[in-house]
Amino acid sequence: MNRKIAARCLAELGNLTRLDIYRLLVRAGPPGLNITDIQTRLDVPASTLAFHLRGLVGAGLVTQEKKGRTVICRAQYERMDGVVTFLREHCCEGFDSDLVAPLARRAS
Amino acid sequence: MNRKIAARCLAELGNLTRLDIYRLLVRAGPPGLNITDIQTRLDVPASTLAFHLRGLVGAGLVTQEKKGRTVICRAQYERMDGVVTFLREHCCEGFDSDLVAPLARRAS
DNA sequence: ACGGTATTTCTAGAATATTCGAAATAGTAT
DNA sequence: ATACTATTTCGAATATTCTAGAAATACCGT
Structure with missing residues (x-):
């Protein structure tokens, strides 16, 4: 994971239509949904x-598998997990909570 | 948390400059950083x-506190947590893993 | 009041994203 | 081959976002 890929993933999910598509696929789980099903539901x-699907696939958030003339789409959970981990990385680094507001803490 | 707020947050973090700002603040932790510091570093x-800061604050991902003539910015972790929870909500609902590929599972 | 530093608003050009009908492609069944 | 269904590409209009200089505002120290 890196800045650019993370930003790309977040931007893709930052659009209402794509967010709806992604959440639909998260709900669907491993069996996924074909495109016509997504179209019908949304x-x-x-x-x-x-x-929009091209965007989600391009970001690695969704994968597609051709089955005859239909395309099955599945949410790629690992990708999102990677983004979340990246966002929380180095959290509070360089901040030593023991040194902060000792009086305030003692008071509580 | 709802679709619109989640999409807004994700869209805000989907821009490289804003993602850099946000991550800088995540690293900074509770003490936060003032705007000049952010400007210098980025x-x-x-x-x-x-x-960009207006966007992050508008989405609730960052809060600001005026201290004299400087403005201290802090990452709002709870907001992001809310978005992540929302994204994983109802995961695999309606998908009963016990019914899927029993032969394949037995084989492993 | 004045000078300096911090930050925001205004503005407008440039860049990027979104929408969706129509046409094209691909695959299945008859 | 033809018809039908699923999906993608094309193209063009519209909308939104991004950038950054210049001007404005706010606050502190002297």
């Missing part, structure tokens, strides 16, 4: 849906 | 920085 034009 | 023009 009521988005096919070309718009294709545009 | 080398961003003041007006650009103000623009």
